[in-house]
Amino acid sequence: MNALLPSKHRKVVVVGAGAVGSTYCYALAQSGIANEIALIDKNEKLAFGHVLDLVHGQPYFPSVSIYAGKPADYADAQLIVITAGTAQKPGETRLDLLQRNATIMRAIMADISAARSSAIILITTNPVDVMTYTAIQYAGKGSEKRIIGSGTVLDSSRFRYLLSDHCGVDIHNVHAYILGEHGDSEFAAWSMTHVAGMPIDQYCPVCGGCTDWQAEKDRIEQAVRDSAYHIIDYKGATNWAVGLAMTSITRAILRDAHSVLTISALLNGEFGLDDVCLSVPCIVSSHGIEKVIESQLTEGETESLKKSASILKSANASIGI
Numbered sequence: 001m002n003a004l005l006p007s008k009h010r011k012v013v014v015v016g017a018g019a020v021g022s023t024y025c026y027a028l029a030q031s032g033i034a035n036e037i038a039l040i041d042k043n044e045k046l047a048f049g050h051v052l053d054l055v056h057g058q059p060y061f062p063s064v065s066i067y068a069g070k071p072a073d074y075a076d077a078q079l080i081v082i083t084a085g086t087a088q089k090p091g092e093t094r095l096d097l098l099q100r101n102a103t104i105m106r107a108i109m110a111d112i113s114a115a116r117s118s119a120i121i122l123i124t125t126n127p128v129d130v131m132t133y134t135a136i137q138y139a140g141k142g143s144e145k146r147i148i149g150s151g152t153v154l155d156s157s158r159f160r161y162l163l164s165d166h167c168g169v170d171i172h173n174v175h176a177y178i179l180g181e182h183g184d185s186e187f188a189a190w191s192m193t194h195v196a197g198m199p200i201d202q203y204c205p206v207c208g209g210c211t212d213w214q215a216e217k218d219r220i221e222q223a224v225r226d227s228a229y230h231i232i233d234y235k236g237a238t239n240w241a242v243g244l245a246m247t248s249i250t251r252a253i254l255r256d257a258h259s260v261l262t263i264s265a266l267l268n269g270e271f272g273l274d275d276v277c278l279s280v281p282c283i284v285s286s287h288g289i290e291k292v293i294e295s296q297l298t299e300g301e302t303e304s305l306k307k308s309a310s311i312l313k314s315a316n317a318s319i320g321i
């Protein structure tokens with residue numbers, strides 16, 4: 001565990017050179033985890049421009065080969081990261097967007113399959129849970145452990161930041177997870193939230209820093225849900241934190257780290273749910289999903305997870321998958 005895989009196995013192909021894909025490449029290059037990064041975009045000039053800009057930074061980060069890729073690069077990749085997608089057009093419904101991104105996802109999966117790739121596939125394109133399910137349906141049975149969505153890894157880090165800020169405790173001493181849909185029905189798993197090794201409700205009286213903890217909990221949970229809306233409103237896209245969250249998932253895969261991450265996984269009876277991709281804590285290794293951790297949730301949290309599952313199943317059905 002935690003050792004780098006042999007160098008020939010550390011090739012990452014990134015599909016989509018937009019705000020998310022290019023930022024991820026920047027973070028990945030600096031991390032030293034990959035030794036080869038191929039960037040693909042249907043806009044070839046964009047991919048090439050980002051590659052040129054990145055390689056000029058080579059003196060400042062560990063050795064890594066970065067180049068504009070092509071579908072043949074899927075064949076020997078250890079990890080394929082899909083960030084390709086389109087934004088909602090004026091007057092377009094969410095369902096139209098779903099359909100368009102599902103079409104893009106299937107086209108990319110067709111290229112991956114044609115290259116006979118056995119790489120782990122990490123999907124970030126939104127709606128990420130539906131896109132992950134689409135890719136697994138395309139690839140067929142047996143692919144569910146190696147096709148994962150970035151899920152609520154980003155949302156969990158937003159949650160940890162807000163808790164750390166509120167409690168005045170180093171974020172590395174805060175363990176907390178957002179579960180369910182990466183979207184409006186996601187929820188904070190308060191029963192799994194720990195500060196300084198203590199369940200948060202036990203830590204709260206020790207800290208004694210706020211007068212109405214329940215109101216603070218509601219505020220923090222809502223702030224996590226609204227984060228993306230605010231950032232998109234301010235600057236048009238979210239890219240920095242998601243790029244780092246994706247790098248953290250990449251580290252778990254390429255270093256075989258067995259990290260516990262709230263990625264989007266296809267459930268098969270866990271938590272009483274099946275045939276839906278959503279975020280729950282999973283052990284992530286070089287095989288993809290090593291294990292879905294069936295944490296003990298409260299009744300309310302279990303209800304919230306079921307609600308997310310039902311919303312996502314309807315979304316899957318609405319585009320005929």
Ligand code: NAD
Nearest residue numbers: 016017018019020041042083084085124125126128237242
């Ligand atoms: P963007 O529009 O900046 O970039 C998307 C890129 O995909 C474009 O460069 C486009 O040319 C490319 N593309 C489209 N179809 C393609 C295809 N068939 N093959 C190759 N490239 C193709 O968008 P962005 O801001 O980078 O966001 C990308 C996706 O990530 C969106 O769906 C967004 O909602 C999602 N996202 C997810 C999270 C998360 O936590 N899951 C966070 C942020 C953004």
